[in-house]
Amino acid sequence: MISVSSSRLQPSLWPPPISFLGVLILTRHGDRAGFYQDPETYDATATVITPLGTEQEFQLGQHLRSIYLNSSSPSFISGVNASFVDQTQVYVRADAGGELGVIYDSAVALLQGLFPANANYSSDLANGTIIEGALGGYQYVPIESVQPSEDVSLEGYTSCAPFVTANNEFYASAEFAQKQNESAEFLSLLRPFLDGRPVTLENMYNIYDFINVQSIHNADFSKALPPTFLAQAYTLASWHEYNIFTSPQLDGIGNIAGRTILPVILSELQEIANTSNPLKLAYQSLAYKPFFSLFNMTGAAEQQPELAEIVPYASAIALEVREPAGGGEPMIRLNFKNGTGSDFVTYNFLNGTGDMPLQALIDHVNPALINSTAAWCAVCNNTQDRGCGALTAAAANASAAAVLAATPRHQPISPVGAGFLGAGLTLVVVLAMFGVLMFMGLLTIGRGRSRRAGRTASPTNSNEKA
Template identity: 40%
Template sequence: MSHPEVHGVVILARNGDRSECYQDPITYQPSSTESTPLGEVQSHLLGSYLRSLYFSSDSSSHIRDISNELVNLQEVHVRVKVGGEGSSVFDSATAVLQGLFPPNEKNRITLANETTIMSPLGGYQYVPVETVEPNNDRSLESWTDCPAFQEHVKKVQSSSKFREAEQNAAPFFKDIKDYVFGRPTTMANALFDYLSSQLVHNKTFAHRLPPTFIEQARGWADFRENMVFSDEHMSGIGNIASRTALNSMLSALQRIAFNGDPLQFMLIESTYQPFISLFHQTEMIKGHPELQAIPDFGSALAIELRRSPPDSREFLRFKFRNGTEEDFRTVHVFGHHEDIALTEFIYRLENSVINSNSHWARTCGVSTGPELADAGNKFFDAIMGMGMIFVLMLFAWLGSFVIKRYRRSNYVRLQGEEARLESISYGTRGEKAMTENKL
């Protein structure tokens, strides 16, 4: 059944190109990265593409009744992962928003003195973002600091399937040693990220790397990450990346479906891990096995909330775009070959979604979530801070009292008329009263 009207969209976007990112093979703690001009261009292209699709009145996928010239901040919500990889994801989100909402000369105001002021840079549109840090919100980086996930990774690496792949990959990892400068050449340390980064940014390296090496590295990295970020069971620990991200997605879809809520567009800027888990958790891979891989930089998954009047029910259509060189193509979830009802989608997933930090802590086998520990530390710090202030005030009062006593005991008593000092006080009606203060 066709549902022509798009009433809202949730976008899961991957960051653009950045510097090499090393991840620990067990804990998956990542190194810090920096975005590159190439990555910013990729993300900007994604933003421009999304604008042409959902904010242009000429598009068949135009979001119904959304503001298409100046951004309406009540209609748009942006969440950005700012975890271990540093600022590269945040920079990518900024570039996407610059493409989505480019400078517009209508972004101006008229002051009381009738002076017209335009926003800088030709009407630049400033869109606030919600940064999601793993120290206080695990929804966009749930796989780090998670003991249960680390055990899952160890089981993957000790499985017969993984061991067989290691044997098959051994010749390649032997041949690649001369090109990775001492880095461990094993399946546990997939080298694709390093090779890819060098191939793009290091001209000398690009000229030396033999043909097919990057394709082989990509294939083994896809194999590894697909095993690590998936699970046989929908609510398994291998799907933790999407199980936490889905909380934001489902909440946004429910808000969009509610006519009294102005939200119509949500952007979630993240890294590659939630994509792989989501493809497995929603069974997209059954109809689209090519999705069992790391998505390219600048990739995006769109979840469109659609209706078909007079039917008031909401349906979802899923579209995926791998990288920035292709258009969205429709993908299907849970064995459907058409749009799926929002109610069915929520029903199938709701028991597997991790919806709070405490739920994440229980799932990972952590006695207290980091957010609780942080909150406790902040409370303790606050109490200690107030205590220190009280102690300082007490010492200051005692000090002033001692100084006054000392001054009185050592005061030089003046003789004659100078011994008669005059002090001024004010009565209840403001009359000035003169009193004598005799020493």
């Protein structure tokens, strides 16, 4: 567990001299079974959430409810329906990539704590019967399952050749060789505990993950492992992963996890800040990788080096959207909960102190953002996977139509007619191309945002009580 000094907490004034508009929450999934991810490509095998993981996320949801959905809390979101889920006010996304159901199931468990069952969720039937919702009024909160093959926003790093190249360059670097020499003795001592797994610094995350999972779920293993080994492995794995998922340059390939998720984050923050938009609480359930890039790109890890470490299970970022009393530009506060054994702490970012203007965050990261699948395909030199094949084919068809239109024909057709024919063919291909891309959701990152913007409020059942 990473220790966080209480001195990081910013001074509070209650009541705060601001209008609290809403919050965007980013969480890492809960405890899961072990898995393996390739140290070069970061393609991962599937795994499953554990009962402990569901309880961690449920408790996190309860804690978030006590902060943001409790009318007696100083951070209560004004105007939010805290009793029943209003789908115009709440928007949830969950990564459905390498760890599959673990991240989605974590979101389900968290939402049970955030919006618990309410016995007042009932309706009167025509025959006079009153029916209570299933499971004591269980609330079914819609979750957008983000499939990496259709939306690159939550896993921008997989199927990305320059990312793999950068990883191999890191493994071949003098810095890596030095760390390898420094850790060689420790790695050799780990070998008896790894059940035949490769004991190399390149494989450090998988080494740490294995002993961490075993230390939690295997009593014999936990007793046999020397007391300092887990912490040492954690430190090495954090160094490894921070170097993989960050870059010194804002638009560096190591930051790709942040560069693809930030367009969605900024869009949601802007929606919350827009008082004419009903969105008040957005939530994204993630793997640990985007946390590295986000803390690096916002400068938070530079100002607080403890953030350059693997976030534990059920960690959470809460980006609070605030408006100064009397009006003014929206401000963002970065709060972070470092796993299950800590509470939310306010961190500095963008080389400033405390709250920062939303526009300052937008201006800072905007040059590095990857806003569309087409942009991601170009950055990752990919012409086949994750929608890039459809884009490549559409571009080829449009090019072929243009060549066909410009090619001389021997048929007796006038130049004017040929021009109309060529233009018509090109238009048909282009329209077909855009139709396919729009249908497949390939033109923008974050497929659910435009659908949500036009959603109307859900009708309130007459028997639902606050």
